Amino acid sequence: MNAPVAVEAERPLATTRLTVPGMKCAGCIGKIERELPKLPGIAAARANFSAKRVAIRHDPALGEDALTAALLNLGFEAQPVADNSLGDDSKERKTLNRALGVAGFGMMNVMLLSVSVWSGADGATRELFHWLSALIALPVIAYAGRPFFASAWMALKHRRTNMDVPISIGVLLATGLSLYETITGGAHAFFDSAVMLLFFLLAGRALDAEMRTRTRAGIGALLGRMGKSASVIAPDGSTRRVAARDLDPGMMVLVAAGEALAADGEVVEGTSALDNAMLTGESAPEPVGPGAVVHAGAINLSAPIRVRLTRVAEDTALAEIARLMDEAGQSRSHYVRIADRASRLYAPVVHTLALIAFAGWMIAGAGWHTSLTIAIAVLIITCPCAMGLAVPAAQVVASGALLRRGLLVKDGSALERLAECDVALFDKTGTLTLGEPRADVSGLDPEARAVALGLAQTSRHPLSRGLAAALLRGGVTPAAIDDLREVSGAGLTGRWQGVEVALERPAEASAALATTLRIGDARQTITFADPLRADAAATLAVLAQEGIAASILSGDRAAPVAAVAQALGLTAQAEASPQAKLAMLEALKAQGRRPLMVGDGLNDGPALAAAHASIAPGTASDASQQAADAVFIGEGLMPVALAVRVARRTMRIVRENFGFSILYNLLAVPLALLGLVTPLVAAVAMSVSSLVVVANSLRLARSANP
Amino acid sequence: MTGLAILIPIALGMGLLGLAAFFWSMKDGQYDDMDGAAHRILIDEEDEA
Numbered sequence: 001m002n003a004p005v006a007v008e009a010e011r012p013l014a015t016t017r018l019t020v021p022g023m024k025c026a027g028c029i030g031k032i033e034r035e036l037p038k039l040p041g042i043a044a045a046r047a048n049f050s051a052k053r054v055a056i057r058h059d060p061a062l063g064e065d066a067l068t069a070a071l072l073n074l075g076f077e078a079q080p081v082a083d084n085s086l087g088d089d090s091k092e093r094k095t096l097n098r099a100l101g102v103a104g105f106g107m108m109n110v111m112l113l114s115v116s117v118w119s120g121a122d123g124a125t126r127e128l129f130h131w132l133s134a135l136i137a138l139p140v141i142a143y144a145g146r147p148f149f150a151s152a153w154m155a156l157k158h159r160r161t162n163m164d165v166p167i168s169i170g171v172l173l174a175t176g177l178s179l180y181e182t183i184t185g186g187a188h189a190f191f192d193s194a195v196m197l198l199f200f201l202l203a204g205r206a207l208d209a210e211m212r213t214r215t216r217a218g219i220g221a222l223l224g225r226m227g228k229s230a231s232v233i234a235p236d237g238s239t240r241r242v243a244a245r246d247l248d249p250g251m252m253v254l255v256a257a258g259e260a261l262a263a264d265g266e267v268v269e270g271t272s273a274l275d276n277a278m279l280t281g282e283s284a285p286e287p288v289g290p291g292a293v294v295h296a297g298a299i300n301l302s303a304p305i306r307v308r309l310t311r312v313a314e315d316t317a318l319a320e321i322a323r324l325m326d327e328a329g330q331s332r333s334h335y336v337r338i339a340d341r342a343s344r345l346y347a348p349v350v351h352t353l354a355l356i357a358f359a360g361w362m363i364a365g366a367g368w369h370t371s372l373t374i375a376i377a378v379l380i381i382t383c384p385c386a387m388g389l390a391v392p393a394a395q396v397v398a399s400g401a402l403l404r405r406g407l408l409v410k411d412g413s414a415l416e417r418l419a420e421c422d423v424a425l426f427d428k429t430g431t432l433t434l435g436e437p438r439a440d441v442s443g444l445d446p447e448a449r450a451v452a453l454g455l456a457q458t459s460r461h462p463l464s465r466g467l468a469a470a471l472l473r474g475g476v477t478p479a480a481i482d483d484l485r486e487v488s489g490a491g492l493t494g495r496w497q498g499v500e501v502a503l504e505r506p507a508e509a510s511a512a513l514a515t516t517l518r519i520g521d522a523r524q525t526i527t528f529a530d531p532l533r534a535d536a537a538a539t540l541a542v543l544a545q546e547g548i549a550a551s552i553l554s555g556d557r558a559a560p561v562a563a564v565a566q567a568l569g570l571t572a573q574a575e576a577s578p579q580a581k582l583a584m585l586e587a588l589k590a591q592g593r594r595p596l597m598v599g600d601g602l603n604d605g606p607a608l609a610a611a612h613a614s615i616a617p618g619t620a621s622d623a624s625q626q627a628a629d630a631v632f633i634g635e636g637l638m639p640v641a642l643a644v645r646v647a648r649r650t651m652r653i654v655r656e657n658f659g660f661s662i663l664y665n666l667l668a669v670p671l672a673l674l675g676l677v678t679p680l681v682a683a684v685a686m687s688v689s690s691l692v693v694v695a696n697s698l699r700l701a702r703s704a705n706p
Numbered sequence: 707m708t709g710l711a712i713l714i715p716i717a718l719g720m721g722l723l724g725l726a727a728f729f730w731s732m733k734d735g736q737y738d739d740m741d742g743a744a745h746r747i748l749i750d751e752e753d754e755a
Contacts, residue, residue, distance in 0.1 A: 025745065026745040026746065026748035029742060029746060029749060030750065047739075048739040049739050049742030049745055050738070050740055050741045050742060094732065097732060097737070098729065101728040101729065101732075102725065105721050105722070105725040108721060109718060109721045112717060125710075132714065
């Protein structure tokens with residue numbers, strides 16, 4: 001028992017992280033952590049349920065493929081994690097959490113001392129307590145206030161203002177005044193208010209960061225891998241792998257079946273079928289032969305082909321789309337979040353009020369010390385504590401509610417923009433429809449089903465995969481087929497119990513996708529359909545209730561688009577190129593509309609980036625998921641409508657929270673102006689307003705329920 | 707006043723202890739998988755062997 005462990009310990013173990021999106025319950029965690037270490041070479045497995053990841057400590061000899069296969073044996077699909085996906089977000093979150101901890105410690109201890117002062121401590125005791133408070137508060141403010149000071153400084157340097165400017169001014173002035181009071185032995189120190197303010201605001205920031213890391217981990221779990229290299233054939237016939245960026249025009253590459261093209265080119269030898277869904281959104285595979293033009297991003301389905309490259313790296317059609325996406329995404333970075341918009345109005349008012357208070361009391365002859373104290377009290381009492389919490393609290397609760405319904409919203413700004421959309425554009429393939437051909441196998445007898453599965457499961461062709469999936473769902477056991485051959489563009493042939501069997505292209509060409517199953521001389525046609533998502537109509541109805549008109553904007557052929565449009569009662573534009581889609585969105589925006597784009601293909605990428613807000617399904621291409629504001633998982637389309645509905649409810653709650661903050665200020669500011677605000681009043685007012693705002697936001701927790 | 711000289715350091719020390727515990731737990735990765743922790747309680751720890 002001990003021997004193998006000892007042997008393994010001699011070699012350093014490698015750690016590999018895999019994303020396992022299918023991890024859904026305690027049983028899954030238990031199964032993975034219990035079963036994986038039983039396999040040779042695997043020392044330990046640790047699941048992270050929130051990020052849907054498994055960290056495996058294993059023998060370095062074991063590759064990613066072996067680990068993925070091991071997880072697949074347990075019933076979980078897994079993918080290696082890209083290195084940089086954890087990145088800065090979790091670092092930012094940790095910094096905020098640490099600052100929050102320090103602020104919390106400071107707040108409790110300073111409050112302990114403040115309560116004694118409010119209860120009547122005076123003379124030497126009060127002075128001692130003020131000094132102790134200063135000793136605790138100064139380092140705490142210096143540490144916990146950094147996120148605000150840094151952000152405010154950046155804004156001021158660019159001659160802008162944001163929420164952090166009034167916060168920083170308020171905190172610094174309150175601290176400065178309290179320090180002066182402490183040194184001169186005065187009665188009122190506001191250390192507790194300054195630290196409490198930082199604590200509440202940091203809580204808001206930490207919530208905001210938490211939301212972003214949580215959903216990004218989820219989206220990272222969905223991202224797959226793309227072919228980023230090619231097999232280049234040297235003149236002597238040998239092949240070597242070359243990274244996509246090092247390819248040159250004129251190179252001859254060999255594209256194996258199942259491989260993605262890394263550059264644009266022309267087929268020189270071989271016939272095959274290409275899956276162009278990434279580029280065009282077209283679901284039917286495109287047959288290619290010598291002379292055909294092929295594009296990077298297409299996946300070679302059936303047989304190896306030789307391709308002479310014409311355009312590489314930055315010149316490919318794919319790179320062109322990426323460039324369009326980049327440019328289209330620029331406009332979104334100019335979007336100003338609601339909190340900053342509010343503070344643009346808020347900050348000047350507050351600062352003017354404080355100045356007026358100072359000037360007023362000076363004129364009234366109160367002396368500069370009293371006047372300054374009152375002016376700072378105005379700043380403290382109006383410091384946007386509730387406002388700083390108003391937006392993140394509501395958005396975090398809402399995004400949590402949406403997450404449970406299968407929609408990952410990337411950040412708070414996405415929720416704000418989603419709420420403002422007034423017209424929706426849907427891609428067809430993969431968005432309104434499921435994006436994969438589903439076979440109709442009802443006409444086959446059990447024997448034919450077994451043969452069809454035996455044939456189909458060996459092929460990577462989308463129709464074969466769709467057929468195999470449909471049969472496996474029906475509980476069919478595959479028949480044993482010998483002598484299997486796949487002829488590109490023609491089909492699969494094999495031998496079953498001495499009879500020749502085949503899955504072939506149907507004899508007569510028709511619009512619908514179909515394949516012919518031949519057993520001996522008997523022929524049967526199996527048709528395929530790319531069905532609409534079951535709740536597509538219901539989703540559009542909910543969107544209509546919200547006052548959002550929908551239409552279809554597809555790159556697919558006119559006939560299938562028209563059929564879907566008719567079934568759903570929508571207007572449609574077919575055969576739109578990525579540029580045309582982008583132009584359509586720009587035109588809508590020029591009319592003052594705020595379009596919501598829902599699409600999955602790379603051809604939707606520029607449109608997704610340009611739209612006011614965008615949503616992509618979890619099956620979308622990597623680039624589209626990156627460009628979209630939100631990603632929905634599963635076969636239903638309803639999360640799209642829910643997202644809009646919840647986003648609007650969230651903004652209503654945020655506005656309520658703002659309204660409450662304003663009401664609170666209307667009550668508190670006159671008190672402050674009259675000089676009636678003591679540190680006690682400030683502390684009570686601040687906590688009550690923050691609690692009310694958080695409680696109001698919690699009402700969103702059930703907002704995504706039907 | 708002598709009471710204060712004892713009680714205040716105790717209060718501060720306990721606060722610092724809490725802060726240190728929070729930092730340690732964060733470094734230890736105890737907040738990395740909050741949903742997982744909720745589920746782990748349901749896993750049967752008994753060996754099947």
